[in-house]
Amino acid sequence: xxxxxxxxxxxxxxxxxxxxxxxxxxxxxxxxxxxxxxxxxxxxxxxxxxxxxxxxxxxxxxxxxxxxxxxxxxxxxxxxxxxxxxxxxxxxxxxxxxxxxxxxxxxxxxxxxxxxxxxxxxxxxxxxxxxxxxxxxxxxx
Numbered sequence: 001x002x003x004x005x006x007x008x009x010x011x012x013x014x015x016x017x018x019x020x021x022x023x024x025x026x027x028x029x030x031x032x033x034x035x036x037x038x039x040x041x042x043x044x045x046x047x048x049x050x051x052x053x054x055x056x057x058x059x060x061x062x063x064x065x066x067x068x069x070x071x072x073x074x075x076x077x078x079x080x081x082x083x084x085x086x087x088x089x090x091x092x093x094x095x096x097x098x099x100x101x102x103x104x105x106x107x108x109x110x111x112x113x114x115x116x117x118x119x120x121x122x123x124x125x126x127x128x129x130x131x132x133x134x135x136x137x138x139x140x141x
Contacts, residue, residue: 009061009130010050012098018045020093021067024085026078040119041071041082059132061100064108069122076112076120083112083122090126100130 007015014032021030021043029035030043046066053060067086071079087107094102109125 007098008050009097009100010047010063010065012100013063013065013094013128013130014045014047016093016097017065017067017090018043020089021045021086024082024089027069027082027086038070041069041079043070043086044068053129053131055131060103061128061130063128063130065126065128067124067126070115071120071122072118073120074118076114076122079112079120079122083110083124086124094128096133097130099133101133103129103131 018030018032021027026041028039028042030045031038032045032047034044035042044067046068047063049064051062053062067090069079069082069086071082073079090105094105096102105126105128107124107126110123112120112122115121
């Protein structure tokens, strides 16, 4: 039985994405919420809001999440490369997760900003729509 079994959609999504992003070579971990101690480059995930996206015969969720990557350096070049790898990891992590099937995963907004001298932050906002995997085909918009 999977460690994700029995989780709510948002909770399972956060765990799957954190594991996928943490596995990227060069990323020093990925946590839900900002860690107390972390060495750049590292990532954090913020889940929410999570909305009902169910239909007549099954459960569904519309989940927004934010991926934040933090790094240090003269330029944000390494951070941009890690952000592209994180997109790939998110695409791989969102499939069927703990009884939820991903219908769509869309990046909504992206920004790379300076957050201090030689400090960079990349922020990506996503929308994921999921249906309970035992549910029939629901609206996929």
